[in-house]
Amino acid sequence: MLSSITNQRGSALVVTLSVLVLLSLIGISAVVTSNTDIGISGNEKRSRQAFYVAEAGLERAVNEYIITNFMDENIAPMIDLFGWLDDASDSTIYNTVNFGSGCAYSVQIGDVTDPGTASPFIVCRDVAVISTGEYSERSEKATITATVRVGIGPSGIFDYSYFINHFGWWAGFPSGGATANGNVRANGHFDVLSGYMTGNGNPMYNPFSGNLASSGGVYAGGYVFPTNGSRYQGMAQYSDNRHSYAGVDNDTWDPATIPMPNLNDPTDADNDGDVQELNPYYEQLARGELGNDEGRVGIDNNGDGILQDSEVLFTGAWGDSTGENGNVVLSGTSSKPIIIDGPVVVSGDLVIKGEIGGQGAFYVGRNTYVAGTIQYANAPSERPTYNYGSETPAEYSDRVNDWIDANSGKDLVSFQTRESVVLADYTQTTWKRYITDSGGWLRDYRNDGSEDVGIDGVFGNQTSSSNPYGGSSKERDGYWTVDLLNTSTGERARADLAISSGSVTIPSDFVVVPGSGEDVDGDGNYDKPYEYSNFELSASWNSSNFLNCPTTPDLDTFAEFADNYIAGIDGVVYTNHALAGCFTDNGKTNGSLVARNESMVVYGTKITMNHDERLTNWGSGGTDYSIFLSRVKAVVTVAWEQD
Numbered sequence: 001m002l003s004s005i006t007n008q009r010g011s012a013l014v015v016t017l018s019v020l021v022l023l024s025l026i027g028i029s030a031v032v033t034s035n036t037d038i039g040i041s042g043n044e045k046r047s048r049q050a051f052y053v054a055e056a057g058l059e060r061a062v063n064e065y066i067i068t069n070f071m072d073e074n075i076a077p078m079i080d081l082f083g084w085l086d087d088a089s090d091s092t093i094y095n096t097v098n099f100g101s102g103c104a105y106s107v108q109i110g111d112v113t114d115p116g117t118a119s120p121f122i123v124c125r126d127v128a129v130i131s132t133g134e135y136s137e138r139s140e141k142a143t144i145t146a147t148v149r150v151g152i153g154p155s156g157i158f159d160y161s162y163f164i165n166h167f168g169w170w171a172g173f174p175s176g177g178a179t180a181n182g183n184v185r186a187n188g189h190f191d192v193l194s195g196y197m198t199g200n201g202n203p204m205y206n207p208f209s210g211n212l213a214s215s216g217g218v219y220a221g222g223y224v225f226p227t228n229g230s231r232y233q234g235m236a237q238y239s240d241n242r243h244s245y246a247g248v249d250n251d252t253w254d255p256a257t258i259p260m261p262n263l264n265d266p267t268d269a270d271n272d273g274d275v276q277e278l279n280p281y282y283e284q285l286a287r288g289e290l291g292n293d294e295g296r297v298g299i300d301n302n303g304d305g306i307l308q309d310s311e312v313l314f315t316g317a318w319g320d321s322t323g324e325n326g327n328v329v330l331s332g333t334s335s336k337p338i339i340i341d342g343p344v345v346v347s348g349d350l351v352i353k354g355e356i357g358g359q360g361a362f363y364v365g366r367n368t369y370v371a372g373t374i375q376y377a378n379a380p381s382e383r384p385t386y387n388y389g390s391e392t393p394a395e396y397s398d399r400v401n402d403w404i405d406a407n408s409g410k411d412l413v414s415f416q417t418r419e420s421v422v423l424a425d426y427t428q429t430t431w432k433r434y435i436t437d438s439g440g441w442l443r444d445y446r447n448d449g450s451e452d453v454g455i456d457g458v459f460g461n462q463t464s465s466s467n468p469y470g471g472s473s474k475e476r477d478g479y480w481t482v483d484l485l486n487t488s489t490g491e492r493a494r495a496d497l498a499i500s501s502g503s504v505t506i507p508s509d510f511v512v513v514p515g516s517g518e519d520v521d522g523d524g525n526y527d528k529p530y531e532y533s534n535f536e537l538s539a540s541w542n543s544s545n546f547l548n549c550p551t552t553p554d555l556d557t558f559a560e561f562a563d564n565y566i567a568g569i570d571g572v573v574y575t576n577h578a579l580a581g582c583f584t585d586n587g588k589t590n591g592s593l594v595a596r597n598e599s600m601v602v603y604g605t606k607i608t609m610n611h612d613e614r615l616t617n618w619g620s621g622g623t624d625y626s627i628f629l630s631r632v633k634a635v636v637t638v639a640w641e642q643d
Contacts (some may be wrong), residue, residue: 046136223462590610
């Protein structure tokens with residue numbers, strides 16, 4: 001983010017890649033060196049060794065079979081998450097696998113059950129994984145049964161006022177100019193390159209235990225720069241409130257890298273022949289097919305604050321039926337605001353500005369164009385700021401929960417976007433100069449959007465404070481490194497695909513495992529650096545191509561409809577591509593801004609980002625806002641026992 005100067009509980013769901021940390025290496029060592037053990041009876045030794053072998057089989061099953069398959073959209077698409085598990089129920093997945101020294105293990109998938117509501121999951125299944133270890137030709141056996149929970153829930157990225165997947169950058173603001181009320185985070189490095197940044201964070205809690213995890217502040221999967229804190233103000237000036245993971249997870253629920261949701265349909269789950277589209281799961285959500293009411297949106301023409309049937313522009317999804325162009329224009333005023341009620345889908349481009357009311361989400365299949373300031377018609381009151389040093393986390397939690405209760409029915413709108421979010425009039429010369437032209441921030445190698453960022457999926461070297469932008473393994477090597485699935489054999493293999501003229505060739509009989517390696521956005525296709533064309537409308541500006549497009553002569557182009565700068569955004573903004581555009585001086589955002597890359601220019605010296613604390617409360621007995629947030633897959637072991 002650039003100033004031109006002139007111009008409570010976190011709901012984090014994480015993928016548990018190492019589900020059981022039991023003593024496998026010790027177990028393997030015990031098998032190899034069993035003859036040197038002293039003081040243990042032969043039966044006890046054999047029993048222990050059988051246990052270690054069973055444990056090894058269990059870990060392989062959870063990591064190689066459960067996690068790998070569940071995370072693969074080819075196997076477990078969002079619209080059919082558990083079908084493959086139902087098919088695997090009561091089957092043997094590894095049968096008498098030789099483990100050396102006369103040892104072997106076998107693993108079965110037992111019952112697959114629905115545990116019902118199991119926070120922080122929205123929907124999930126419990127899978128019984130049964131591993132039996134055998135020692136010395138079955139003279140001793142040991143059986144371990146683990147209950148592994150797989151499911152989906154909102155990503156923890158929405159716990160932050162500002163979240164960037166790659167490189168969080170702030171530059172050019174004077175003292176007190178840039179303020180974040182709420183925690184901020186980058187999966188890569190977070191860097192105040194020049195000027196100052198005021199960070200007023202709030203306490204973070206373990207979503208499973210409810211215990212205090214940290215006091216809040218600034219978080220980076222790599223490092224928070226400058227490391228001496230010299231450019232930070234507010235609570236972020238204190239070292240305890242600047243959290244550098246350096247690429248190392250703090251816990252299974254508190255990783256260095258928080259997964260970004262995948263809004264794509266990379267495996268053509270709906271069999272319509274189009275993989276460059278919004279995941280059909282969100283169309284099901286919008287149409288009310290997942291246990292919720294169908295969403296709808298329109299203009300409150302009579303100004304009564306209620307969306308009448310006659311005022312509805314569309315329900316469910318726009319663009320999912322023959323004759324629907326898939327693009328929508330919405331413009332609200334104080335007397336005639338936009339009203340949204342529940343989740344809706346816009347399959348193409350959404351162009352929006354003005355006043356909006358209600359609670360809901362726009363799931364957008366291409367770009368969201370914030371053509372002017374977006375503000376709530378019935379906004380929540382000012383969020384409470386954590387008084388670090390003068391109140392305890394418990395005292396703040398009481399205050400913020402009171403605020404959440406008082407504002408639970410106030411407006412809350414989410415813009416969940418598959419491609420990019422474009423702020424203000426992208427056709428303006430100044431917009432292009434700062435963002436996409438040579439020298440623009442999206443042309444910088446640290447922020448250009450190309451998917452050659454290394455197998456960690458994040459730009460830069462998270463583990464290095466001395467050479468943070470030097471690159472991690474496979475980064476900027478000219479190859480797109482991903483996992484490939486052999487469609488004939490079902491086997492997976494890591495591959496380096498040469499990048500040539502901005503594209504790669506995928507071998508026949510193989511498909512990319514979405515989200516693997518350097519497939520950052522999870523669409524199964526290589527993304528080259530951003531170009532200006534990525535931010536242009538997908539169709540000409542007219543009523544044939546856009547629902548509700550203005551027809552008056554003074555608004556017959558996008559440039560006439562859009563403002564040169566926006567004063568702010570009320571709402572939750574998500575994109576796994578670029579968030580790019582221009583703010584006026586003293587701009588404000590109220591909600592959460594989330595992107596892979598960010599190029600926001602402030603024409604002035606001041607911007608304030610306020611986090612909407614209602615976003616972290618969906619799973620704690622309050623109003624459930626999860627329906628308005630993109631979802632991620634997650635796996636966790638909830639129980640295990642030895643027979």
